[in-house]
């Protein structure tokens with residue numbers, strides 16, 4: 336289904352014609368085949384085996400609130416009931432990536448957009464566009480963590496402001512590095528909480544154990560200028576000590592966004608002045 340929607344790349348897989356003006360659509364559980372549920376279970380079981388050693392405690396705690404995730408593609412309305420009770424967040428089904436302004440508006444209202452389709456069996460290990468496994472398995476568990484839930488709403492609120500001053504790029508970097516590929520230092524060592532990491536078998540191990548990538552202490556000004564690859568393992572990861580650090584950083588964004596918009600980007604994997612390395616124990 337080829338589609339062309341202003342603000343989106345060409346050729347996205349989802350059925351955008353079926354979406355409402357806010358890009359939401361109704362998830363129809365009857366449309367998932369047994370193969371879809373089997374794909375979900377295979378991906379779930381692969382990742383579940385890695386979580387005790389590699390995933391942040393908050394991710395594991397969030398997932399424990401969703402035991403039905405082990406059974407197959409989840410009913411988003413059922414997940415929303417659990418999330419609303421925890422942090423007031425809910426999920427909305429979307430056809431896939433949606434334009435920035437719609438995306439920010441949903442986050443600002445504590446609604447997380449979740450792609451309704453799942454990848455094909457032959458795409459098990461790598462997929463270009465986020466599917467329901469990336470969005471629901473990767474992003475949802477942390478929405479039950481109060482500080483992270485607050486941060487993501489605040490992030491959404493800043494999106495509208497950033498769009499007005501042409502500073503979406505630094506904001507997208509913040510999302511990429513700290514929502515998709517964030518690491519956290521816990522008593523048990525270095526753990527992953529980012530959705531892009533925890534929805535990928537290879538990156539879950541690489542991000543937390545490989546000697547190859549650069550790992551730096553989270554610093555907002557550094558992250559806002561740090562460019563990234565979208566189709567490879569990350570050469571640089573940023574490490575927080577707690578999720579409140581992310582929420583606290585939001586109050587400096589209005590001041591830093593225009594500066595980061597005009598600053599020279601830091602290439603993926605490069606070192607920069609003032610970097611504080613996080614050393615693997």
Ligand code: HBI
Nearest residue numbers: 431432433434435438448507510
């Ligand atoms: N749309 N459905 C969906 N999911 C995302 O994660 C997403 C998006 N649109 C834009 C976007 N992310 C990024 O540009 C954010 O940095 C805003």
Ligand code: FE
Nearest residue numbers: 465515530531
């Ligand atoms: Fe994502």
